[in-house]
Amino acid sequence: MLSFFRINDPFRIIGIILLFSVLSLPYLLMDIPLLTPELSWMLVGERLSSGYFLYLDVVDDIGPLSAYIYWLIDLAVGRSWWTYKVLAALIILFQVTYINRLFIAYKAYDDYTYLPAMVMIILFHFSFDLLTLSPALMGTTFIILALGQLFSQTLINKENTESVLLVGIFGGIAACFHFPLIVFLPFMIVAGISVSGFTFSQLVLSLVGYFQPLILCCIYFFWIGGLQEFITEFVLATRITASYPHVTYLDLAALIAAPILFSVIGYLIGTVTTNITVNQQKQKQLMILFSIFALLSIFIANRRTPYQMVVILPGLTYFIAQIFIYLINKRQLNILLYSFLILVPAVGYSWAIYKIQPEKSWNYTLKKPTPAEGKKILVLGDEISAYQNTQIASPFLNYRLSKRVLTNFSSHEKMIEVYLDFQKERPEVIYDQEGTFKELTKHIPALADLYRETSDGVFKLTKK
Incomplete structure (x- = not known):
């Protein structure tokens, strides 16, 4: 398996798709019920397609760009669970491919390989709700694009004004999809100054780019007479309402424990076994900072759910991939490979089976609908x-x-x-x-x- 993904061949993406399909199959066979957030997103799209305005006629803290994606889906196919899953799968494959190509393009490792893609696909299966079309998943796509622009700034003697602007724009778009991703703003400032070496003018340019999508949203909602509602429900909602505790922090810890353990092992192996270049040192610092700020987004989200952790996956991927790239001892390598391949999805499968039991009441998977007493x-x-x-x-x-x-x-x-x-x-x-x-x-x-x-x-x- 390792030898297959070690080769830098674009056709290895077929193997990535097959691995994704195999790992996703058990979740499909479990027949997991519709999730409370999923139904909520469908209802948002339905309200908007009926001619109502977001925040004015739909009281919710969903990001405006996410809401209008659900609106387009409802216009096209109505309430379609399969559409959510298929679109999510396409986004996941894009993220995995982009991250892998990013690491290759900027020589994050000594080898050019598809192992990071393999690692990230496996990580997407530590919880079943990572595979649905959540605002966090859509927003993280733009965080990854912004991360790519920051990687370009780690190159020595390279100043790219366009990349600096795009870092901000992508970060601002991500926040408009999912407000907890606002944590990328302080990350962008800290990483830009301490790692990428932003000058004052570059920092200002990135901030201008960051606030452009948010300002455009403000202009739109001012135009329809809903600016106050936009600020109250979307921007301030995480402070004025109690969160939906769909799962416990113990659940989240149990799901993320194995990925974090493997990332720590990868960090230690990468630190001990190889000498890295100046560019790779900057990239390492960038990913450490990214992982720290990504964790913070979980605690400011209004819904405590595993899918909020999707933004952590690029950082985990960067460190875990170092195990399979730098570790030389074949016996240790095989033990870690099969432990990772089996343990991470198995924890997700076990957790899902436990949680979907009929007697479990946790307000995340929905109960069977009772006969409607009204339309x-x-x-x-x-x-x-x-x-x-x-x-x-x-x-x-x-x-x-x-x-x-x-x-x-x-x-x-x-x-x-x-x-x-x-x-x-x-x-x-x-x-x-x-x-x-x-x-x-x-x-x-x-x-x-x-x-x-x-x-x-x-x-x-x-x-x-």
């Missing part, structure tokens, strides 16, 4: 399974973000806005999981005239 409904709570066969008839998609508006009883202006939202779309059924709507009817009597509680936490529209 257009509203769920006020974290369990959104009821949306699987219905449409959302309200802006209040992200409950934890919406709650600050729905429970702001002291503001008459907000209560009027809430009433008008319900009056405009009139959801046929409201599933009030935390008693929010029941409390709301006490402050807005007109809502109590529209809805009747038919069972515990279920309100039905009485006046069409």
Whole structure:
């Protein structure tokens, strides 16, 4: 296996595709249910394709560029789980190929090889949700493109104004896909100054490039009258709402433990067994800084999920690949290779099997939908399974973000806005999981005239 991927031959990408297919097959056979975030993204795309505006008519903290990708998907194929998986697979193969070519182009290792691609493909299988079309995956694509431009700056006596500008632009686009990737901004500043040797003018140019996509988004939402909502829901959402703890930190640690262990081994092997050039030293420093800042993005995300860790994979790949490139002892090499090949995906498979058991309640994989009591409904709570066969008839998609508006009883202006939202779309059924709507009817009597509680936490529209 190692001998196959050691050769610098573009046709080795066929082997990468086959490896990806083989490792992905067990997840497909497990028949993993739809994820809560996946349904949420589908609902965003559905709302936008119905003519509603993001943040104004869809209360959610999703990145604007991600939202409009889901909008295009909904326009083309509607709610298609397979489309999400196929597009994600194409993006993953692009990322893997780009990273591998990047390491070859800038001589990150002494050998020109496809081993980094092999390593990265295996890493993509330490959790099943890394293989879906998440905002983190789409945003990380542009982080990788920005990383490529930073690599070009590690070359001695090479100044490229275009690369400096592109570093910023790609970083800004990534943040517009997924806000936690804003951590790339301090990374860009620190790495640009300490590793790439940015001059003051280059630093300013990269910052100008970085803020261009964000400013364009601000202009667009100002134009449609939603600038305040854009700032509140997208930019400030990570500070004003509690996160969705879909998994525990122990789950995340269990999944990432083996990749981190192998990356530490790779770092030690690369440090001890080889002498590196000045350019390679800069690249090593760059990847260390990148890995540190990438980890920080996990802790500022509003959804605690394994797919948030996709941004860490390029850094892990860089260090783990050094095991298979620099280690000479064949016996040790084979032990580490098969340990890595088997252990990393096996942990992911085992974790998935454990978590999808029917008795496990963790609000990440959705329950089977109950028979719909209406075509257009509203769920006020974290369990959104009821949306699987219905449409959302309200802006209040992200409950934890919406709650600050729905429970702001002291503001008459907000209560009027809430009433008008319900009056405009009139959801046929409201599933009030935390008693929010029941409390709301006490402050807005007109809502109590529209809805009747038919069972515990279920309100039905009485006046069409």
